[in-house]
Amino acid sequence: MKIATWNINSVRLRLDNLARLIDAANPDIICLQETKVVDELFPRADIEALGYPHQAIRGMKSYNGVAILSRLPMTENGGRDWCGKPDCRHTGVALAGGIELHNFYVPAGGDEPDPTVNDKFAHKLSFLDEMTEWCQERRDPSAKRILVGDLNIAPLETDVWSHKQLRKVVSHTEIEIERLAGLQQAGRWIDAVRHLIPTDEKIYSWWSYRAKDWRAADRGRRLDHIWISEELVPALRSVEILKDGRGWPQPSDHAPVIASFDI
DNA sequence: ATGGTGGCTTTGCCA
Numbered sequence: 437m438k439i440a441t442w443n444i445n446s447v448r449l450r451l452d453n454l455a456r457l458i459d460a461a462n463p464d465i466i467c468l469q470e471t472k473v474v475d476e477l478f479p480r481a482d483i484e485a486l487g488y489p490h491q492a493i494r495g496m497k498s499y500n501g502v503a504i505l506s507r508l509p510m511t512e513n514g515g516r517d518w519c520g521k522p523d524c525r526h527t528g529v530a531l532a533g534g535i536e537l538h539n540f541y542v543p544a545g546g547d548e549p550d551p552t553v554n555d556k557f558a559h560k561l562s563f564l565d566e567m568t569e570w571c572q573e574r575r576d577p578s579a580k581r582i583l584v585g586d587l588n589i590a591p592l593e594t595d596v597w598s599h600k601q602l603r604k605v606v607s608h609t610e611i612e613i614e615r616l617a618g619l620q621q622a623g624r625w626i627d628a629v630r631h632l633i634p635t636d637e638k639i640y641s642w643w644s645y646r647a648k649d650w651r652a653a654d655r656g657r658r659l660d661h662i663w664i665s666e667e668l669v670p671a672l673r674s675v676e677i678l679k680d681g682r683g684w685p686q687p688s689d690h691a692p693v694i695a696s697f698d699i
Numbered sequence: 700a701t702g703g704t705g706g707c708t709t710t711g712c713c714a
Binding site for chain 2 (some may be wrong): 442445446449470472497498499501544546556588644645646647648686689
């Protein structure tokens with residue numbers, strides 16, 4: 437079973453690139469963030485034609501929005517509002533074999549990394565706190581769970597192009613990294629990508645649109661993650677960040693992140 | 700220190 441997570445930055449604008457992802461990687465399940473479309477206008481039929489008839493979608497106008505697209509049967513199971521806001525940042529499904537899959541789009545947090553002056557940063561921290569509580573309530577060491585998404589935090593020094601230059605930049609500040617670590621601990625999550633790629637290797641999943649030449653500058657950050665419960669670690673076979681995706685025509689600023697399992 | 704680009708739209712707001 438192959439699972440991809442990708443912040444597509446408008447699903448309607450990038451159906452061609454979704455087809456490119458399918459050609460390149462042929463995932464069984466694709467988790468999207470920033471679909472930016474209400475459910476009634478979601479391109480269900482086009483995506484079914486691409487081979488993904490099972491779709492769990494949760495979208496709104498213009499902003500945010502998540503979707504789980506699957507070749508395999510699944511049932512919606514989870515997906516809720518967070519921080520009292522109906523802003524479509526989470527959907528969850530149950531897959532065959534009792535596997536739970538959750539897809540998150542964590543708030544980006546604005547520019548100023550100070551919750552007392554920046555409401556967006558305060559929202560980001562509250563969102564992580566609520567996720568942490570949610571994980572604590574659902575402790576079950578034997579559960580088979582996968583959590584993916586754009587978590588908008590690059591935790592390790594090697595998850596950013598320059599730890600020194602980004603330590604005060606939202607996505608790589610100490611307070612965010614601590615909260616993310618707390619969340620990871622509360623859910624006993626294993627970072628699948630870092631489980632297979634050594635921590636001294638720099639890897640990114642996002643490159644800003646604002647660079648003249650994103651590939652040459654290579655000022656990336658690893659904001660997109662695949663986490664798994666201990667029970668699934670023996671089944672984990674490979675991980676990949678599809679950097680090519682950042683170079684497709686009219687690209688998203690994120691590249692797909694992919695994990696394969698022997699399931 | 701600043702501004703750079705992109706998507707959707709509320710030609711400003713969000714990333």
